[in-house]
Amino acid sequence: MAKLKMTSTVVSQEMIATDIYSLWLRAEEIAVQAKPGQFISVYCKDSGKILPRPISICEIDKEKGMLRIVYRIAGEGTKEFSSLVSGDTVDILGPLGNGFPMEEIKGKKVFMMGGGIGVPPMVQTAKEAEADVTIIAGYRNSEIFLKEDLEKNGRLVVATEDGSVGTKGNVMDAIRENNLTADVIFACGPTPMLRAIKNYAEENNILCYISMEEKMACGVGACLACVCKSKEVDHHSHVHNKRICKDGPVFLSTEVEL
Amino acid sequence: MNTKVKIAGIELKNPVMTASGTFGSGAEYSEFVDLNELGAVVTKGVANVAWPGNPTPRIAEIHSGMMNAIGLQNPGMEVFCERDLPYLQQFDTKVIVNVCGHAPEEYLAVVERLADEPADMLEINISCPNVNANFLAFGQDPKHVEELTAQIKKVAKQPVIMKLTPNVTDIAEIARAAEAGGADAVSLINTLTGMKIDINKRTFALANKTGGVSGPCVKPIAVRMVYQVAQAVNIPIIGMGGIQNAEDALEFIMAGATAVSIGTANFTNPYATVETIRGIEAYMEKNKIEDIRDLIGIVK
Numbered sequence: 001m002a003k004l005k006m007t008s009t010v011v012s013q014e015m016i017a018t019d020i021y022s023l024w025l026r027a028e029e030i031a032v033q034a035k036p037g038q039f040i041s042v043y044c045k046d047s048g049k050i051l052p053r054p055i056s057i058c059e060i061d062k063e064k065g066m067l068r069i070v071y072r073i074a075g076e077g078t079k080e081f082s083s084l085v086s087g088d089t090v091d092i093l094g095p096l097g098n099g100f101p102m103e104e105i106k107g108k109k110v111f112m113m114g115g116g117i118g119v120p121p122m123v124q125t126a127k128e129a130e131a132d133v134t135i136i137a138g139y140r141n142s143e144i145f146l147k148e149d150l151e152k153n154g155r156l157v158v159a160t161e162d163g164s165v166g167t168k169g170n171v172m173d174a175i176r177e178n179n180l181t182a183d184v185i186f187a188c189g190p191t192p193m194l195r196a197i198k199n200y201a202e203e204n205n206i207l208c209y210i211s212m213e214e215k216m217a218c219g220v221g222a223c224l225a226c227v228c229k230s231k232e233v234d235h236h237s238h239v240h241n242k243r244i245c246k247d248g249p250v251f252l253s254t255e256v257e258l
Numbered sequence: 259m260n261t262k263v264k265i266a267g268i269e270l271k272n273p274v275m276t277a278s279g280t281f282g283s284g285a286e287y288s289e290f291v292d293l294n295e296l297g298a299v300v301t302k303g304v305a306n307v308a309w310p311g312n313p314t315p316r317i318a319e320i321h322s323g324m325m326n327a328i329g330l331q332n333p334g335m336e337v338f339c340e341r342d343l344p345y346l347q348q349f350d351t352k353v354i355v356n357v358c359g360h361a362p363e364e365y366l367a368v369v370e371r372l373a374d375e376p377a378d379m380l381e382i383n384i385s386c387p388n389v390n391a392n393f394l395a396f397g398q399d400p401k402h403v404e405e406l407t408a409q410i411k412k413v414a415k416q417p418v419i420m421k422l423t424p425n426v427t428d429i430a431e432i433a434r435a436a437e438a439g440g441a442d443a444v445s446l447i448n449t450l451t452g453m454k455i456d457i458n459k460r461t462f463a464l465a466n467k468t469g470g471v472s473g474p475c476v477k478p479i480a481v482r483m484v485y486q487v488a489q490a491v492n493i494p495i496i497g498m499g500g501i502q503n504a505e506d507a508l509e510f511i512m513a514g515a516t517a518v519s520i521g522t523a524n525f526t527n528p529y530a531t532v533e534t535i536r537g538i539e540a541y542m543e544k545n546k547i548e549d550i551r552d553l554i555g556i557v558k
Contacts, residue, residue, distance in 0.1 A: 215317050222524070
């Protein structure tokens, strides 16, 4: 099996918070290969929008051949996706990227930290984890989407910027307030959050993997649009750049500079 | 039916190749298309040493197109010769190595290094708008184009294709300069320099401020330039700029291109190259065209 572009069918879609949508797609050939922390690229029907939108995989149902993505409306492309209803078709490319290294957390105490639209990939990641999982999810306000899905798969700790639910502040504030500790961290979210987690992990000698994002074009490692800075000279690029779509999106925190 | 075309004595099994920078050295897209089917693979630009490229964001989408300012990130010619060329040699396709540089000595170093390597042709990028502005002059000044072409031809063992920038007043004049310098072929168009502003962040959409515009929105400009160059020179033309399918490719061929390159469309559809080849064959069959060469430049 390999990555492929295919036409998927919409099983269902619902708005689960302001501008946040949950979309289940039937895409058997991609679903059977997909791993936690990978992403798919979703194509627009409007041919004027020539680049697909990379969106992380929230949940995988291999038996039914289905994938779930949870995304925020960030522009005209994702707005178009939000109008999809059951029975519609949508072209997707995947599975893309490396995903979280699940073998690294076997039998260990792990934090799965998600911020905002970085929360969704933690659903499948927690579901497949053979570990003691604490999910630390950060939101803007009381719209704590995916709460039930996360609680099913681990201990959930919530932080909200406005303090309406859980710790007031961000995911780092939640760790401190609750005196939480872990052997390994998996994280996905905005760059300032990832930077804080990376620093925390390195100061405390915790193995930490972060999932990054950047504007992408090809999604398969050819165009070199979505690079991040690497600490050492990368073995593929031979410069201090790694390809987020191909070498990532998940990187060992010590490999990259934020 | 014959789909073979010849450029500088090199026979391509069909006129469809990849556009430099959109296809790496083929490995990433080999998961989607059989590289054996392509007329040629044109590699990402390679310099004498590794280039780190520009800061991110390096791309932005625009209506019916995109802008990029990758900045020619590449691993340098040694890695390229040791890793990428042997990879491409496995396939029954022609290999065209795109060469970039900041100065004539840098281009010449790469061309010399490639002399005994399994590259079928060299494409010289004198037109990337995303590197040092001082050297933009290379592709924009006919005198520089002729001089650089002649210098490269002196050391090159493979046929030389000069890749032209559309960011000029008269592209025919630049093409004539490349021909006068001894170029075996020209390829056009490289990207058009553009700018996009993110009004929410109140800054440039690209870290580089400007970037190269590509995709379907540039196609009419590219077809027009291919036509103009076809009227001006006697060397073969490789046409590119917004080609998404066989219909687009045939426009370029009829305007005067011997071969075509598919670039940005690979991002919209990773199967675009092979689908274009199939589409050209279907067009020929439907219209009872025995030889693709009968279509080259038929629009006068």
